[in-house]
Amino acid sequence: MDKTFHISSYCHIKNNSVSLDGKLLFTSPIQEFTAFVKSAAQQLHTNYAKFYKMDNLSKLAFLAADVLLKNAELPVDTENDIAIILSNKASSLGTDRxxxxxxxxxxxxxxxxxxxxxxxPNICxxxxxxxxxxxxxxxxxxxxxxxxxHLWTNAQSLLKRNKAEKVLCGWVDFDDKNYEAFLYLVEENGIIAHSPNEIKKLYRT
Structure with a gap:
């Protein structure tokens, strides 16, 4: 019998707010991204000294991933068999400029x-x-x-070929003052079906 996979959790960062599985974790009146993401990282206990030296795209991706993966309660001090598939439209344009x-x-x-x-862009x-x-x-x-x-096809391929136990997927885009992150974790466990339609629905949430 073919394995079926599910979306176990998802995270949005946009409009000066951070949410996990549709629940607001952090919001701020701060409009400027650098100040907003610093405040969010501190409030959400993103403990990683190098975070503040990263470019904006990496900060955005790292914060969203950190929220998701801490929620997944991964084993501490052991390798985790989680693949990563990310995408955007601006590449690393902000840093290139x-x-x-x-x-x-x-x-x-x-x-x-x-x-x-x-x-x-893949440095993140x-x-x-x-x-x-x-x-x-x-x-x-x-x-x-x-x-x-495209994200669904690649994640399904990795999981079905046993190239990873889980896949962290999503969209992380930063260009000038515009930013958006939508990441989700795919695995066997979960309540949301892993399908293009469900992914699109969550993205628009």
């Missing part, structure tokens, strides 16, 4: 290695994997808009 600005002025030429390291996957000891498949896709069908 920052880095470009550091090399545009010939009289103030200072290419920063600490900025350059984040000029790939590395940060998540380090914190939660995830040692499985991962990939980052760029789409014009949220693509539930």
């Amino acid at each position: 920052t880095y470009q600005a550091s090399i545009d002025d010939p009289d103030n030429f200072f290419p920063s290695p600490s900025v350059f390291v984040y000029t790939l 996957i590395g940060e998540i994997s380090i914190k939660h000891q995830l040692h499985s498949e991962n990939c980052f896709f760029i789409f014009d808009s949220f693509n539930a069908d």
